[in-house]
Amino acid sequence: MKQLELRRKLLKLYFDAKCGHIACSLSCLDLLIALFGQKKEDERVILSKGHAAGALYLMLNHIGEISDNMLTTFYQNGTKLSAHPSANSFTNIPFALGSLGHGFPIASGMAKAKKINRDSDFVYVLMSDGETNEGTTWEAAHFAVANRLDNLIVIIDRNRLQGFGGTDSVLGDTAAAEKWQAIGFNAQEVDGHDLKALEESIQRCKQKNLGSPHVIIANTIKGKGVDYMENKMEWHYLPMNEEQYENAMLSLEKVYYA
Amino acid sequence: MRKEFAAKIGQLFESDDKLVFLTGDLGYNALEEIQSKYSDRFINAGVAEQNMVGLASGLAYEGHPSFVYSIAPFAVYRTLEQIRLDVCIHNHAVCIVGNGGGYGYGIMGATHHANEDLACLSPLPNMVCWVPAFSEDVEYCLDQIVTRKGPAYLRLGLGVSYPQPVKIGLINQVIKSTKKPRLTIITQGPVVKNAIKALEGVEDVDLFSMLTLPILDFTPELKNSIESTQNVLVIEEHTERGGLAEHLLMRLTREKLRLNQFEAFNAKGYPSKTYGSQDFHWKESGLDVESIQNYLANN
Numbered sequence: 001m002k003q004l005e006l007r008r009k010l011l012k013l014y015f016d017a018k019c020g021h022i023a024c025s026l027s028c029l030d031l032l033i034a035l036f037g038q039k040k041e042d043e044r045v046i047l048s049k050g051h052a053a054g055a056l057y058l059m060l061n062h063i064g065e066i067s068d069n070m071l072t073t074f075y076q077n078g079t080k081l082s083a084h085p086s087a088n089s090f091t092n093i094p095f096a097l098g099s100l101g102h103g104f105p106i107a108s109g110m111a112k113a114k115k116i117n118r119d120s121d122f123v124y125v126l127m128s129d130g131e132t133n134e135g136t137t138w139e140a141a142h143f144a145v146a147n148r149l150d151n152l153i154v155i156i157d158r159n160r161l162q163g164f165g166g167t168d169s170v171l172g173d174t175a176a177a178e179k180w181q182a183i184g185f186n187a188q189e190v191d192g193h194d195l196k197a198l199e200e201s202i203q204r205c206k207q208k209n210l211g212s213p214h215v216i217i218a219n220t221i222k223g224k225g226v227d228y229m230e231n232k233m234e235w236h237y238l239p240m241n242e243e244q245y246e247n248a249m250l251s252l253e254k255v256y257y258a
Numbered sequence: 259m260r261k262e263f264a265a266k267i268g269q270l271f272e273s274d275d276k277l278v279f280l281t282g283d284l285g286y287n288a289l290e291e292i293q294s295k296y297s298d299r300f301i302n303a304g305v306a307e308q309n310m311v312g313l314a315s316g317l318a319y320e321g322h323p324s325f326v327y328s329i330a331p332f333a334v335y336r337t338l339e340q341i342r343l344d345v346c347i348h349n350h351a352v353c354i355v356g357n358g359g360g361y362g363y364g365i366m367g368a369t370h371h372a373n374e375d376l377a378c379l380s381p382l383p384n385m386v387c388w389v390p391a392f393s394e395d396v397e398y399c400l401d402q403i404v405t406r407k408g409p410a411y412l413r414l415g416l417g418v419s420y421p422q423p424v425k426i427g428l429i430n431q432v433i434k435s436t437k438k439p440r441l442t443i444i445t446q447g448p449v450v451k452n453a454i455k456a457l458e459g460v461e462d463v464d465l466f467s468m469l470t471l472p473i474l475d476f477t478p479e480l481k482n483s484i485e486s487t488q489n490v491l492v493i494e495e496h497t498e499r500g501g502l503a504e505h506l507l508m509r510l511t512r513e514k515l516r517l518n519q520f521e522a523f524n525a526k527g528y529p530s531k532t533y534g535s536q537d538f539h540w541k542e543s544g545l546d547v548e549s550i551q552n553y554l555a556n557n
Contacts, residue, residue, distance in 0.1 A: 087347045087348050088347075088348060088349075094319055095315070095319070095344065095348065096343060096347060096348070099339060099343060101308075102312060102339075102340065102343060102344055104312070105308065105309040105310075105311070105312020105313055105315075105316070105340070105344075106312045106313075106315050106316040106319075106344055107316060108309070108312070108313055108316060109312060109313035109314060109315060109316020109317045109318075109319070109320075110316035110317070110319060110320050111316075112301070112313060112316070112317060113278075113316060113317045113319075113320030113321070113322050114320065116278070116298060116299065116322065117320070117321075135308070136306075136308045136309050136312065139304070139306035139308060139309030140309045140312070140313075142304065142306070143303060143304065143306065143309055143313065146304075147301075
């Protein structure tokens, strides 16, 4: 089971590196599994929430672009696997991202280029819900609608927690579906941990090329799969100690074999 | 320079069907022809400059070198992080075009001036800032930008024509040196015209115009002039920090050129807290003809 297998690897990756950004990687891991399962080889996924780099590196390891050996260099001096994806190293990491609000405009430019080139491929961009606080989200959203970028699929990892509070207590739900719909997006809400539902929603986007760009608002749980991390903001930041790592692995077994 | 810029862009678009032009909702009375002739590659990205630079990076990644056009401060300051991250570290072929660098927008006020743009952009990885001084420089700059393919900034201003035919290059030697110059003046941008005026009838001063930051070329003519005068005056429509004078001092030190005197005239902001034309601000900053003449008389 890919969800369990990759989560085990993800926890090991972060435990070995003794670093944080675990829960936000767990919340979007299933989205990456779905996206990499659905995209064509030449299509690009832009991970705009670059702090989930560990999850992306695992996906690239899964498809063979990053070796097991290289994966062990995560967070080490001299690595190509920095805590946020860095530039010019991997085909499937076309841009260095980690400062929020950059990926969506870039992906819109790529989608616009494909329209100019009469290329039927899609461009995917994965954002966090906190990231939609950024003004560039709404600049890019209006641009995508005005330019009829129906080859652009935005996926939002809506775990309802951001850097220093719940989204409701900061700026409100800036990722709400009705906002996207009001602008002119083809919006869907799905369970962001249900691979089948995610795959179907991506397929629906691909079949509906009527001029509107697409947004999939994926309702997720920050820390998904590790009981003591779920919906806990602190696990955006904390590294695991040995005991926590063992408990996290046990929790995965319970959740995914339940 | 907008006229020359639009004409050259038209030529480039004619010969390269990959080029894309993005504007931040500006270009009235200059870009209409490009807009109508190349509608599929001319994008009005709206009043949304940060997004526009991100778009340009995505376009460049997909094989479309892009021009991003706005008034200089909006093109540079609003978008600085996008320029640094999305364009420069990936070495993408994106040219930021800032119209009205320095005090170019005059009475429009401080919001429309850009006197720190080169300090912001010139340290960025792979970036080359191009500052045409004369209308004729614009074509040369654009040819260089397209050929070099990487990140670029083109600072447009109100251009004048060359006072005399000169060899156009990365450093323009505007006025030939006499046999025994006593001072080497190095300028950047349209403010050169004040130096030319101040030097009328003066036969012992060399005048150069530097087209880029960082300094890409250091010609033998410039080096010889400085070696001979050991006396340099920089005139730039830019803050003292991060502009031509600082770049030049570092270069002169590395070249081990000895100096007896070094002075720089820079943009000084708004010393009287009042506003006016570009000429007005030049005078306020001491970048005007009279200030240069006074310096020549006393040095």
